[in-house]
Structures are given as structure tokens and as C-alpha cells.
Amino acid sequence: MTSTLGYALLGLLAREPATGYDLARMLRRPVGYFWSAGHSQIYPELARLEGAGLVRHTVVEGAGPRATKRYRVTALGRRDVRAWLLATTAEVDEREVLLRVYLLFVLSPAEAVGVVEAIRGHHRSTLQHYRGIALDDSPQDWGPDLVERATLRWGIAFEEGRLAWCDDLLTTITGLVPPAARP
Amino acid sequence: MTSTLGYALLGLLAREPATGYDLARMLRRPVGYFWSAGHSQIYPELARLEGAGLVRHTVVEGAGPRATKRYRVTALGRRDVRAWLLATTAEVDEREVLLRVYLLFVLSPAEAVGVVEAIRGHHRSTLQHYRGIALDDSPQDWGPDLVERATLRWGIAFEEGRLAWCDDLLTTITGLVPPAARP
DNA sequence: ATCACCATGTAAGCTGTTACATGATTAA
């Protein structure tokens, strides 16, 4: 029943406890580059998450006419984000993929590799699908067909870029040597 | 007052007249790859566009318990999409950029070049902004910083890819020789 | 003094998704 925004908040709180205001700032920059939300969406969502036992707050000293609430994620909330990240279901959109990657730190490197491989697989099949769309590539006059081919070319370039990025990320994660095994 | 969906419908009808059902099909594939909509959104929007004098319909023969309506765009509607495409205002999202490019055929090649150059400029500055975000690139353990850098790298790769695509598209359009000038 | 930042909340409106509702024709 948790929305994507809910998982975003849970994940951000897994980094460190924060106020709603802090979260709103993060959801402008840097998280807002791929997943944004205004404070009017955040405060009610935090209340909802607390009602579900996924976060808890303590009142702290602060400026303003109302109480300043510092939220932190509960064990239940942590399990919830983890389950969301591990459930590689349907096609997810661009923005959500970036959010998922941003929150991968709540998983182990091995688990993260599985998620990235699933993302990679999805892009691999989308790319193959796009390549299968045959648009005659003969020299073309100005018109609907020309711009349609431009969008298809973008789709192909996008998926290729994403595949390369996934490979890069997999290499980075796989290349990590656990501290105990280092010389 | 027209929504993005409204412009999408207007643009599609500028290609050729269509029924709401036809439009719904296009907004699944191929338009749906970047801008999708269900029929429950399309029918009310067509009614709204007709109320604003941007489209007109004629009843044609067809299967089904209700009248089959074939819509076509009016001169006013055509002006509306054109104005939308030419108004290069704020940052637009990925999906909308693709929609705009898909509908560029309603403009002249020279006008289209202006639009693509504006898109290019936006991506150029976003790329520069991303490159200005200094994240220390030292060898990193598993954690929030590592995945954050991964998302930034994606942003940079994305903008670079988009720039190259814009250049490609500009070359294609600029390379078009008007029919009258061909040997 | 005025502005920016801290800090929280509600309400109205628009967009988009999913479900409800109807019914004819054609192909497997």
C-alpha cells in the first residue's frame, strides 16, 4: 500500500534521521533530479507512514510555530523498502529506476547486483524490441515519418546508454572487495 | 488552457483525421512509448477540444452501440499546437520532449530547427550543471555515496546522449534540400 | 526593514489509472 514517494522517504530516512523539511529539501536537490515532491505531499505521507508503523518521530528543538519533528525509519520500514527494491516486477519508468538505484545502499552488494541485473535485462529486451521496429530508412523528406524515426533513434540510443551504464555499475559493485578480505 | 494530452491529440489529428479509438491505439503504440493515455482520458479531452473549437467531428459508419465519430483538427487547433511547439519556455520532461519532436512536422523545417536548438541548449546547460557537481571520485566502499555517484553518472551520460541526438537531428533537418532546389 | 531559511500543516484542482457499462463484427 506504500506509494513510490513513501519508499523514497523510507529510503532517505535509512541514510539518516531527518525532519519533513529536510526531506523536502532533498526531494528538490539532489533526489529531485529524478524524483521530486513538494512539502504538501511529504507531510501527509510521513503521517501515513507513521500510522503504518514504518517511521517514528521525536520532537526536537527548532524554529517555527509548530513542533519540529525528527523522523527515523523503523525496522518494519526498513524491511518494506528492502522488499520493494528486491521485488523486480514490471517495467518501471526512468525516474523510478534512478530512485531505486539511489536507494540500493539499503541492500547488500550481492542483492544490489541482482537488482541491477534485472534492470539491465529489462533494457536489453526493450532495446531488442525497438530494433525490431522496421522503419524504412531511405532518404526522407520533411514530415511525420522523419520525426517518428528521430524518436525511435532516441529510444535506441537511450536503451544502449542505459545498458552500458548498468554494465559499468555492475563492474563497480562486483569489483568491491569486502574490507575483511583486503590486504 | 490546453493540456499536454490535448496537444498530443491535436498533433496526431494534424497527421490525419481519426476516431477516439484510433487515437487511443496510437497512444499505446507508437506514441505510447513516450506519451500514453487511456481512452477514459481521451474521450473527455476530445469533447473539451471540440468545445474550444480546436477539433470537429463527423459521424461515420462503424461497429458499436454508439455513433463512430471521426475527428479532424480545425485551423484554430492547428495554430494552437504550432504555438505550443514554438513556445520554448521552461524545462520540459523527457516524455514531453519526445512528444514535441514527434509533432515537429506541423512546423516548417526552419522552425523545427529552432525548437531542436532550444532543446539542445537546455541539455547543454543541464550537462554543465551536472559536471559542476563535485563528488569526490576516490575509490569508494558500498554505501549511499557510491549509488549517488552512479545516478549522477547516469545524468551526465543521459545529457551527453541527448546532445549528440540533437546534433544528429539538426544535421538531418538542415541537410534537407527543398524540393524546388533539387536537380 | 526586508529577505531567506527554518518548519509545519490544509485545501482545491488537475492529471492519470482502474473499474464499470454497453454492444456489434469477425476470426479461431
Next chain:
DNA sequence: TTAATCATGTAACAGCTTACATGGTGAT
């Protein structure tokens, strides 16, 4: 006969944006 395609509409709900509302502290 069962499913897919054609064909149109409404209703309920979820998500997001914009505006309303309040007020303290610190810097210019």
C-alpha cells in the same frame, strides 16, 4: 463459443501541483 477488435462513454480513486495559512531566527 470464445476471444479479439472496433467503439464510446462515466465514476471512483490516487498522485501531484499550486495556493492558502502561520510564525520564528538570523543575515544584509
